[in-house]
Amino acid sequence: MFSFIQLQADTIANAASNVVIEKIAPNTEISVLEFILKGGFFLIPISILLFYTFYLIIERTLYINKASKIDHRLMLDVRDNLNSGNLELARSIAERSNTSSGNIIKEGILVIGRPIAEIESNMDRAADIEIGEMEKHLGQLGLIAGIAPTLGFIGTISGVIKIFYSISVTENISIGNISGGLYEKMISSGSGLLVGIIAYSAYHLLNGKIDNFALKIQKQILEFVNIIQRS
Template sequence: MHDLWELFRLGGFVLPILLLAAVIALAIAGNRLWVLRRARIAPRGLVERVGELVEAGKVQQAVKILYENDTPLARILLTALQQAGQPRDVIKEMVEEAGRQEVAHLDRYLNFLGSIAGVAPLLGLLGTVIGIMHAFAAIGMVGMGDPKALAGGIAEALITTAGGLSVAIPSLLFYRYFRGRVETLVLATEKEALKLINLLGGGKA
């Protein structure tokens, strides 16, 4: 515990900021890992169930299932059902608008995570510069004869550099992963929604 406190102290004011950024990045990653799951976005078999009910004339029952499901795909399909009887292009346009709103929900916090990945190395660099300044200040006061006087500044420079990279690298990896995950889920959702659009639109232009 003493060693951790000493490390924290040597990191200067930049290290607490980096630790806070790390906690926020982990919180965002945990949230997105929970949210961006296939079952929570585009449940398998939902379109088939709804399509069967629509074909059987049980539209109200289909609407009930979609309300109970409460996933992005269900909300998009509900938009499509509300446009039943309209030309296919109209239904598709309304579904695309609903899809854009759902994508904004899936993208939530990702820009902030990307910002952390970009800013963390700069904070580490700031700590490095400040640490070197402290080291040169110590040289100016006691000269080169006392290595202990330089140790604090050098330690601050190294700790903050390592801290900045330690926060930035995982944050960037998570950011890239979640971006790719969102794109995959959006494509899956569009593919599923298109099945219902074709059913509702029929041959109408």
């Protein structure tokens, strides 16, 4: 009899444990998209900034990589034609390269015969124009790097305000109510920071490419001037 009672007690205890476990650990799995959409209204402008950031990164990277290409053979061909006095062919070779360095060298060839200082100044101005073309729209990446995290922070603050307003109206201050609403609003901050980091990193990496090109083109300008002086 005692064994039978003990068996029934164990059965009831196991059943109660299963009920408690089911109540404590319900299935709360959600998809990544559902999780992101819980971030609220401010995720819309943040998402727009994200797509525009990727567009700027791809467009500027392709342009800068093409324009900043340095063809070392170009300077050799130009030098050979300058030494032989064939200025028109040297200009044509520089123009056909279709790169920033070719355009800068072409500007130098066009003013050959004038003082060296004027030739160098003309090439420097051409270099500034080419670098300015490369830097076009990069300022927008810097702006996005500051705006996106701010939008995310505003989204979180507005969510927190709504949570405390709801508490003041319903007087429901349960941990579940507060933490549930808060984690949803912090998605906005996390998204804004992510977009800001991407834009900030791309801004500095692309500027690094431009700085590297500026250094190389100054070396080419110096080499071109030396060729003119020797000629």
